[in-house]
Amino acid sequence: MISYDVQERILTVSLFGEIDHHTSAGIRSEIDGLVRKYSPLCLILDFAGVDFCDSSGIAVVLGRYRLMQSLGGEVELIRLPRNIRHIFDMADLRRLVKIE
Numbered sequence: 001m002i003s004y005d006v007q008e009r010i011l012t013v014s015l016f017g018e019i020d021h022h023t024s025a026g027i028r029s030e031i032d033g034l035v036r037k038y039s040p041l042c043l044i045l046d047f048a049g050v051d052f053c054d055s056s057g058i059a060v061v062l063g064r065y066r067l068m069q070s071l072g073g074e075v076e077l078i079r080l081p082r083n084i085r086h087i088f089d090m091a092d093l094r095r096l097v098k099i100e
Contacts (some may be wrong), residue, residue, distance in 0.1 A: 001015075006032065010041065011034055011042070011044065017051070031060075042066055044077075044078055046049070047079055047080045053087060061093060065096050077097055085099070
């Protein structure tokens with residue numbers, strides 16, 4: 001599940017619940033639709049409400065990174081719980097996206 005806010009070409013998407021192989025396709029589709037609708041310069045993914053995230057979450061981030069790159073934008077990850085930050089650090093996502 002997601003919620004979002006758009007202000008001055010910044011799209012902030014708040015994620016909730018679990019991000020795994022059961023939920024990731026829906027999350028990807030929703031975010032991609034919002035990106036195409038609002039054409040943001042920056043996509044911020046807020047992970048504060050995420051209880052669980054596996055490698056599917058990495059795929060969600062990488063796919064949105066590629067989408068935003070194709071539009072000349074960037075991705076930022078904020079409010080990562082410690083366990084999710086650890087997974088993303090192991091995947092070295094920091095070299096592609098800004099992590100608060």
